[in-house]
Amino acid sequence: MSEEILGLILLALLVGLWINGARAREQAVRHCGRACRDQGVQFLDETVALVRLGLVWTRQGLRLRRTYRFDFSVQGAERHSGEIRMVGTQLERFSLGLLLGETEVIPAREPPDRTCH
Numbered sequence: 001m002s003e004e005i006l007g008l009i010l011l012a013l014l015v016g017l018w019i020n021g022a023r024a025r026e027q028a029v030r031h032c033g034r035a036c037r038d039q040g041v042q043f044l045d046e047t048v049a050l051v052r053l054g055l056v057w058t059r060q061g062l063r064l065r066r067t068y069r070f071d072f073s074v075q076g077a078e079r080h081s082g083e084i085r086m087v088g089t090q091l092e093r094f095s096l097g098l099l100l101g102e103t104e105v106i107p108a109r110e111p112p113d114r115t116c117h
Contacts, residue, residue: 020064020088025050027089028068032082035094036072044079047071056087063088072096 029048036043052067067085074080085093 021050021066024064024066024086024089025068027091028066028070028084028086031086031091031094032070032072032084035084036082036096039096041080041096042073042076044071044073048084051083058087065092 025048029045032048033043033045048068048070050066051069052065054065056063056065065085065087067083070082070084071079072082080097082094082096084091084095
C-alpha cells in the first residue's frame with residue numbers, strides 16, 4: 001500500500017514539474033517575441049529549446065532556473081542563436097549573443113517583498 005502511495009506522489013511531482021516547465025517555456029516564447037521585436041530582429045517561432053536546468057536560491061526559496069536557446073533572423077535569410085534564462089516563470093536574462101558585438105541583458109524584476117511586519 002505504501003509503495004502505491006509513494007508511486008502516486010512521484011507521479012504527481014513529475015506531472016507538476018512537466019506543467020511548470022510548459023508554463024515557463026510559454027513565458028520564454030512570449031519574452032523572446034517581445035524582446036526580438038524591440039531589438040528589430042525576427043524571432044523564429046517554435047525554436048525555443050531547453051539547454052540547461054538547475055536550482056537557484058531566491059528570496060522566495062529554492063527555484064528552478066531554466067536556460068533556453070532560440071533562433072532569430074536579422075534580415076530574414078540568416079539564423080542566429082540567442083539565449084534566455086528564466087527563474088520559475090520570471091525572466092532573469094535575455095541575450096542576442098554576440099550580434100553587433102554586444103550582449104543585451106535584461107535583469108529580472110524583483111517581486112515586491114510580501115512579508116508582514
